[in-house]
Amino acid sequence: MSFESLGLSHHIIHSVKQLGYLKPFPIQEQTIPVILSGKDLMGIAQTGSGKTACFVMPILEKLQQQEVKRDRNIQVLVLVPTRELAIQIDEVFRAFTGHLKREIKTMAVYGGVSINPQMKGMLGVEVLTATPGRLLDLIHNKALSISQIQHLVIDEADKMFQLGFEDELKQIFALLPKKKQTTLFSATLNDKISEIKNILAIQPVVVEIAKDALDIDKIDQVAYHVTAETKGPFLRYLIKENKMNQVLVFVSSTRTADKLVEKLLKNKIRAISIHGEKSQGSRRDHLDYFKKGDVQVLVATDLIGRGIHIDALPVVINFELPRSPLDYVHRIGRTGRAHDAGSAITLLTDEDMHHFGVIQKKMGKTVEIKPTTDINLHGY
Template structure:
């Protein structure tokens, strides 16, 4: 099945192709037509299954033909349990707006940072991704209204209840119109999800997609135990001592990507970054530079990294761990393709060790974690 057959316009498909995706993920094949038709939907799919683009594409498809609104009434609301997920989803929306017929303003809001810039930036926002607590704060401050919501998305709905968001969710739903399209995604179908459906008063179409198992048998996996302070110098040590000429480095945020590139350049390592905050032209050019060998290191976030296909890529380095084991598999799967032997290196601080043990368990493989205590990082 092609993206064209899902009912998406050329504008959306242009962004899809620029990201390097060749065909829809299973969850996208099944869910996008239902979302485009306006039906309520419950998608059961693991993180890393393509579910974010699954709702991003049809939402933007509909909005691009609507009249621009310059007020504080939010039309599309995406509720998420964590700050990290809010940032990630907003980044996906921004990437897919590149080729649309008109500009669509998106924004992510979450706690832990000053509320004032979020209040000031709310005018004209059409798609808001938010954590429940901060959204309520903004509503109480009269910074926005959700009384005109047309489409509500709840991502990681199971975690909403696990993390104790029931009260906030009830307060928010009471402020929304009863008539709206609702799309939910969850890793599992359980009693808590049924509670949410009852709370929402919907009987959604349910789509469940099993996770795909990637073949990572041709990838040599190595992990190094580092301190937070030595992680940057050790990365530079690995690149220089092993004379790496082409290495893809994964990080968790656009900010880290740009900061890491600055450090690499200052240490005479040719590096560039690629992420959702860069223009489509910049992303394309940077990927071309990397493929041609004009730069040694390409630093990428998961969003862009999943669409990168480079024949014979020898090394992938996880500078930071991804949120899910499936994302980890997708990352390291950029190397060792077509039965080539590839190397995947992961840098772990003390805080990463437990999460990495979960990744290994889910992956069904044990990765040796090597000490770096004896490595002399002077000059790196």
């Protein structure tokens, strides 16, 4: 099945191709037509299964057909449990807006930072991705209204309750219009998710996708124990000592990606970054440079990294761990493709050890963790 067959216009397909996606993930095949049809949806799928694009593409598809509104009435509200997820989802929206019929303003808001810039930037926002507490703060300050939203998305709904957002959600639900399209995504189906359905008075189409499995047996995995101070020098040591000519490095944020490239270039390692804040043309060019061998290292975030398909990519390095075990599996799955062996290297600080233990347990494989204290990193 192709993206074209799902009912998406060439405006969206253009971005799909530039991002490097070859075909829809199973959950995208089943959910995109449902959302385009206007029906409520509940998707049960693991993090990293491609679910963000499930709602981003059809929502933008529908929104681009409407007249632009330059006020403080949000058209699409995406509720998420964490700041990191809010930023990531907003990056996905931005990545798909480059070739739409008209400009669509998106924004992510979350706590832990000053509310004033968020209040000032709210005018004209049509798609808002928000954590519940900060959303309520903005509403109380009259920075925006959610009384006219057309589409409500709740992502990682199960985590909303794990993190104690039940009261905030009920306050938000009370402010929403009765008529709207609702999309819920959760890793599990439980009583709390059913409670959300009842509060919102919806009977959604339910799509459940079993955990997908990548063949990771042919990938040689190894991890190295480093400190926060030695992580950068050790990465440069690995690349230089092993004469790596094509290595994909994963990081967790766009800021880290750009800073890491800056350090690599200073140390005479040809590197380039690719992430959601770069233009469509820039992402395409950078990926081409990497594929052709013009640069040794491509530093990527998970958003763009999932769309990178390179035959016989020899090495993937996790400079930072991803949020979920499935994201880790998909990262290392960029190597070891087309029946070729591949190598996956992970750099771990003390703070990463517990999370990496969870990743190994979920993956069903034990990865050797090697010390680095005896390695001379002087000059790296």
